[in-house]
Amino acid sequence: MPKIRILVVDDSSLVRRMVSNALATDPALEVVGTAANGKIAIAKIPLLNPDVIILDMLMPEMDGLETLAAIRQRDKNLPVIMYSVLTELGAIATLEALSLGATDYVPKPHNLKSKEAVQQYIQEQLIPKIKAFSPDAAGKLEEVRKKRRPTQETVENEDKNQNLSSSFAAKILSPLAKVGTGKTKIDIVAIGSSTGGPNALEKVLSQLPANFPVPIAIAQHMPPVFTKRLAERLTQKSKIKVFEGIQGGTLEPGHAWIAPGDYHMVVEKYPSFAQISLNQNPPENSCRPAVDVLFRSVAKSYGANALVVVLTGMGQDGFIGCQHIKEAGGQV
Numbered sequence: 443m444p445k446i447r448i449l450v451v452d453d454s455s456l457v458r459r460m461v462s463n464a465l466a467t468d469p470a471l472e473v474v475g476t477a478a479n480g481k482i483a484i485a486k487i488p489l490l491n492p493d494v495i496i497l498d499m500l501m502p503e504m505d506g507l508e509t510l511a512a513i514r515q516r517d518k519n520l521p522v523i524m525y526s527v528l529t530e531l532g533a534i535a536t537l538e539a540l541s542l543g544a545t546d547y548v549p550k551p552h553n554l555k556s557k558e559a560v561q562q563y564i565q566e567q568l569i570p571k572i573k574a575f576s577p578d579a580a581g582k583l584e585e586v587r588k589k590r591r592p593t594q595e596t597v598e599n600e601d602k603n604q605n606l607s608s609s610f611a612a613k614i615l616s617p618l619a620k621v622g623t624g625k626t627k628i629d630i631v632a633i634g635s636s637t638g639g640p641n642a643l644e645k646v647l648s649q650l651p652a653n654f655p656v657p658i659a660i661a662q663h664m665p666p667v668f669t670k671r672l673a674e675r676l677t678q679k680s681k682i683k684v685f686e687g688i689q690g691g692t693l694e695p696g697h698a699w700i701a702p703g704d705y706h707m708v709v710e711k712y713p714s715f716a717q718i719s720l721n722q723n724p725p726e727n728s729c730r731p732a733v734d735v736l737f738r739s740v741a742k743s744y745g746a747n748a749l750v751v752v753l754t755g756m757g758q759d760g761f762i763g764c765q766h767i768k769e770a771g772g773q774v
Contacts (some may be wrong), residue, residue, distance in 0.1 A: 445472035446576045449490055451483040451509065452476075452498035452525065457550070460557070461496060461525070464564035471572065480504030484512050492520075494572050497544075499526040499535045507539055514543045521545040521575035523568070528552050533671040540640050546571050549665050574637060628749045628773070630656055630693070630709065630716070632740045634733030634760040635753040636663040640672055642753040644679050647698060652681040657693035657716070659701075659709055661736040663729055663759070666703035673700050691718040701731035708739035716743065727759035737763025746771030 448465060450473055452458050462473045475490045477483035481504045483495070495513065499506035510522055524539045524547040526532040536547045548571060551563040635642055639662045647658075664672060669686050676684040676698070684698045685691070687707045691699060693716040701707035705720045726732040733752070737760065740748045750767050752760050752774070764774045 446470055446572060447472055447474045447491065447493045448496060448572065449474060449483065449486060449492035449494075450476045450496045451478075451480065451501075452496075453478050453501040454498075457498070457525075460560055461564060461568070464561045465569065465572075467561070467565060468569055471569070480506070480509030480512065483509055487513070487516070487520075493576050494521045494523065496523050496525050496568070496572075499524060499532060499539065507535065507542065510539055510542055510544055518543065521572075523548060523571055523575070525550060525568075528665060528667060530667060530671070533668045536668065537640060537671055537675050541644070545575050546637050549668070571637065627747055628656055629747040630740060630744050630749070631658045632709075632736055632748065632750040633658060633660045633753060634662075634737065634750070634763070635660070636729075636733075636757070636759065638754040639663065640675075643672075643676060646751075646753065647676055647680040647682060647684065650680065650682050652696055654682055654696045656695055658682070658698035659687075659693070659707065659718070659736060659740065660698060661701045661707060661731045661733040663731070663733075664703050669700050669703045676700075687718045687720060689718065689720045693717060701736065704730055706731050706735040708735060709743050710739070711743035727757055729757075729759050733760035734763040738766050741766035741770040741772060744770075744772065748772035750774050 448471060450458050450461050452461070455478070458476045462476060465471045465473050474492055475486050477486055479501045483497070484504075497506050497509060506524060506526070513520060513522060522544050524536050524544045526536045526547055526549060528549040532549070540547065548567045551560050633643070643660065643662065662669065662672065673684045673686045682696050682698055684700065686702050687699045687705070693699065693709060699707070699718055702720065704722065706723055708719050708721070710717055710719055722730070726734050737750055740750060741763070748767060748770070750764065750772065752764065767774055
């Protein structure tokens with residue numbers, strides 16, 4: 443069975459070495475090359491034919507966004523995982539990269555004092571995403587590699603993928619469009635999303651009217667700083683207003699609230715209002731915020747008057763929460 447071929451692109455030789463060493467601990471992975479900037483990476487891609495690219499954001503000569511654009515001109519489907527710093531600037535650049543076609547992102551480790559801790563972080567955060575975006579069967583890997591040549595078939599596949607994206611958004615929007623009109627009154631919409639979530643959220647929320655009749659609560663797997671910037675970006679792209687969740691925030695129709703990074707978000711319903719509560723209870727499914735936590739609170743507070751949507755995901759988070767919603771009579 444062939445290994446997953448990885449190209450690591452970062453201007454820091456230390457980062458390249460540490461990422462390569464951490465990935466080398468997994469027998470299913472092979473770092474086939476490294477590059478110190480985007481120009482070198484673009485030249486190496488056709489020679490190395492990687493299955494996944496790990497791409498730094500801030501680099502000299504050709505930065506991450508420019509490199510991503512050049513990669514996408516050649517191949518719309520080659521998985522590119524942005525490896526960015528956990529800062530305001532890094533969050534803004536990462537969200538822009540996701541909108542331009544990056545597959546996903548992993549924040550660079552910070553405040554870790556040992557090489558062992560950094561290696562463990564990379565193993566836990568980066569390796570699962572590499573495997574999630576790589577065909578797991580030998581035949582599939584070989585087939586995908588053969589197709590990574592810019593041909594008419596590639597163009598046709600790109601058109602097909604765009605149609606699938608539109609179809610996906612339409613499928614999700616269909617039940618949302620019926621909110622306020624069905625036999626069972628819907629009083630809240632809760633959304634869970636993970637890998638690929640920012641783009642999926644933009645596709646869905648941008649189609650909702652400003653007078654959307656109920657509040658929306660969102661749990662998106664993201665670190666601190668990133669969730670605030672995501673809320674700002676979604677507000678710019680949508681007619682509804684999107685906020686990062688705050689303790690005691692009042693849920694209002696036409697507004698969406700995103701769980702802040704490193705906090706679980708729950709909703710609490712009272713006779714005349716509903717509000718948000720945040721906590722830092724232990725992660726669930728290795729996630730904080732966790733979709734399960736939000737969905738359980740929605741089931742408890744709204745019961746049959748809740749509609750929940752699972753947009754994207756990786757792992758089991760949200761599965762138990764959906765069961766709670768169904769048991770309470772809500773819609774999934």
